[in-house]
Amino acid sequence: MxxxxxxxxxxxxxxxxxxxxxxxxxxxxxxxxxxxxxxxxxxxxxxxxxxxxxxxxxxxxxxxxxxxxxxxxxxxxxxxxxxxxxxxxxxxxxxxxxxxxxxxxxxxxxxxxxxxxxxxxxxxxxxxxxxxxxxxxxxxxxxxxxxxxxxxxxxxxxxxxxxxxxxxxxxxxxxxxxxxxxxxxxxxxxxxxxxxxxxxxxxxxxxxxxxxxxxxxxxxxxxxAHTDGLTGVLNRRRFFEVAETEFQRARRHDRPLTLLIIDIDRFKTINDQAGHPFGDRVIQAVADCCARQLRPGDTIGRLGGEEFAILLPDAGPDVGWDVAERLRAAIEREVTPLGDGLGLRITGSVGGVAMDASHGTFSDLFAQSDAALYMAKNDGRNRVRFAEPVGPLPVTA
Missing domain, CATH: 1.20.1070 (Rhopdopsin 7-helix transmembrane proteins)
Incomplete structure (x- = not known):
């Protein structure tokens, strides 16, 4: 050739x-x-x-x-x-x-x-x-x-x-x-x-x-497959997968872990008065606002509707409370102006819990954080509430 x-x-x-x-x-x-x-x-x-x-x-x-x-x-x-x-x-x-x-x-x-x-x-x-x-x-x-x-x-x-x-x-x-x-x-x-x-x-x-x-x-x-189409944060399924892994790691290495659940206050009223497209804008703005406040190792996911969950590895109750309060204040400061022309005040309530010995599974942690969120709602909204730690039972003589 x-x-x-x-x-x-x-x-x-x-x-x-x-x-x-x-x-x-x-x-x-x-x-x-x-x-x-x-x-x-x-x-x-x-x-x-x-x-x-x-x-x-x-x-x-x-x-x-x-x-x-x-x-x-x-x-x-x-x-x-x-x-x-x-x-x-x-x-x-x-x-x-x-x-x-x-x-x-x-x-x-x-x-x-x-x-x-x-x-x-x-x-x-x-x-x-x-x-x-x-x-x-x-x-x-x-x-x-x-x-x-x-x-x-x-x-x-x-x-x-x-x-x-x-x-x-x-x-x-x-x-x-x-x-x-x-x-x-x-x-x-x-x-x-x-x-x-x-x-x-x-x-x-x-x-x-x-x-x-x-x-x-x-x-x-x-x-x-892993992210929420509207906000770009993790979807519910992927968040729970990541959270379960972090929960097991924290228990295995005896590391602190805090879970926060954030809910947009009176979101049904927002949708009814301003329409669903505006409601979507609010959800996106809250997700962006929260993501900007978090550390690189923290995880945020959308649980559905107007509810978000945030996992804070290596964060005990004091750090978790500070982060939760910072998130609540950031939502009030950055997202509320969206509703100014419509007569709407956009805020968020936060429920949190720091892992302790009473939490055998991540589901326990989630249930207590969810209960703390309802406490924040019942106490007037736009506030932070944490579940009280149960801890191990005291040893009696």
Missing amino acids: NLDTAFIAQMTTIIAFAVGVSVLLASMKYPSYIRRSLLSFAYGKFLVGAGFLVAATRGGMMPELMAALANGLAIAGLSLNYVCARQVQEKAVPRHFALACGTAVGVGAFLLLLGGPSDLSRVRLLSSVAAILLLLLIAAELLLFYRGRGVAHYLSGGMTLVVAGAFIARIGAALGQPAVPLDQMVNDGTERLVFILAFLSTAAGAINFVLLASDEFNKELTKL
Whole structure:
């Protein structure tokens, strides 16, 4: 088989277009931010394929323009790999990043060819430096900055570094090679290695990136299963799962634990007077207000309707009371203004309990906190009440 660079470029073109079409079709089933990332990946493959196609067929008229176009298209396609690696994480991407990279390399290559000897050495240098910088950006994004990295991230990042190494070798070859006519492709061993790696990374990289996108999709499904759709805090089921784990850990290590239950006062009146959409705004505002007041290790969940629960690990009754009072005051201060124009006063009542020896299960803790909440309601609302600790029975002589 004739494994010269022209043949490898033709095969890479076919694979790149096939991969682009496949990823384009696969992107339809994903959420919008993952779909955008996959579309960038697919368009990148189309550009890479077009670049290799131009490179393989550039003999004839205007070789300077064709050589510059081939390099510009390939670099623009490679830069879209960086774009998609950021988009899948919902990170900001510089506007027209791929267009700027491809144009800079294409125009730079064209000017080099017009302003000096008509050979490809300096063009190889320019495109190799650009490729190395982009590949290092992609590798850093996948291997260093990506949260929740998995096997697909390490495989893609490792492959990216291997290709970057080949481009470094390409720079050395470009510095030492004799002039190559523009209407021919460079066909030394280093160039063939770079082209073969481009071929392999186009095929294998697509598999890795689809796995990466699927991993993000699974994270999204897990998030949807665990969080409340209106407020973004944990839903009731997930909160109880987390709370049960924390309860058992606190008992095992003899650590303090406090549970708070917060209820929005007279919420039925709010819905009746202002409507359910306004009631939803109030629920969201209370959830946001409470979340801002909590420590990183604390857990908040929506129990249903206008009721929330907050778990405070390593917090005894004194700390728990302080947090509860801070939450109550924050709701009164930050959320009440929502109802000013409607004649509504929005407040919250808080019931709490600190774990002691009388709590055999988390259900015991929850029942006492719920009872404390009713005490707060019965005592006039917009206040904090804690269940009295029962503790172990005293030992009599």
